[in-house]
Amino acid sequence: MANVTFSSPLLHQNVTVYSVAGDTHTILAVADANKIPIPHDCKDGECGSCLIEVESLTGKTMGSLLTEKEKIQLKSLGKLTAEDIRRAEIQDLTPKYRLACQYVVRDDDILVKFSGEPGGAN
Numbered sequence: 001m002a003n004v005t006f007s008s009p010l011l012h013q014n015v016t017v018y019s020v021a022g023d024t025h026t027i028l029a030v031a032d033a034n035k036i037p038i039p040h041d042c043k044d045g046e047c048g049s050c051l052i053e054v055e056s057l058t059g060k061t062m063g064s065l066l067t068e069k070e071k072i073q074l075k076s077l078g079k080l081t082a083e084d085i086r087r088a089e090i091q092d093l094t095p096k097y098r099l100a101c102q103y104v105v106r107d108d109d110i111l112v113k114f115s116g117e118p119g120g121a122n
Contacts, residue, residue: 003109005057006036010116019105027052027112028100039118043101045069048077049118050100057109064104066095073099 004027005016017034019025028050031038040050045067051074066074066088074080079097087093094103100114 002105002107003057004030004105005109005111006031006034006038007111007113008037008116010037010114014111024104026101027054027098027103027105030105031100031112037116038100038114039116040101041118045073045099045102047118048073048099051077051079051114052098052100052103053096053113054094054098054103055096055111055113056094057111064094064102064106065089066098067102070099070102 002019003016004019005014007014015034015036017030019030028038028040028043038050038052041047042049046069066085071080071085074095074097080095084095088095100112
């Protein structure tokens with residue numbers, strides 16, 4: 001069970017929604033279900049338009065595994081390094097930047113920031 005707080009210049013105020021951890025819904029699916037306007041084009045990790053910044057609010061910092069598509073897109077956007085990948089794969093620590101269509105909610109309250117511009121996090 002996790003609370004997901006969305007923060008963006010597109011929102012009048014931060015919006016917090018409840019998400020069941022492990023239900024395999026991505027941040028983008030949670031946002032869509034709650035009418036949170038995260039920009040997106042493909043919903044498949046191919047375009048990078050749903051770039052978000054994720055911050056743990058509980059200190060757990062566990063994240064869902066990076067998909068290969070996500071690694072490629074985040075690297076091409078300059079938002080992911082080899083060290084970020086190593087920490088994610090070995091220590092289960094999520095990188096700061098993710099794609100909303102690939103990030104699956106886990107048992108961690110998180111703050112999700114997005115700019116409202118395709119491919120731009122806050």
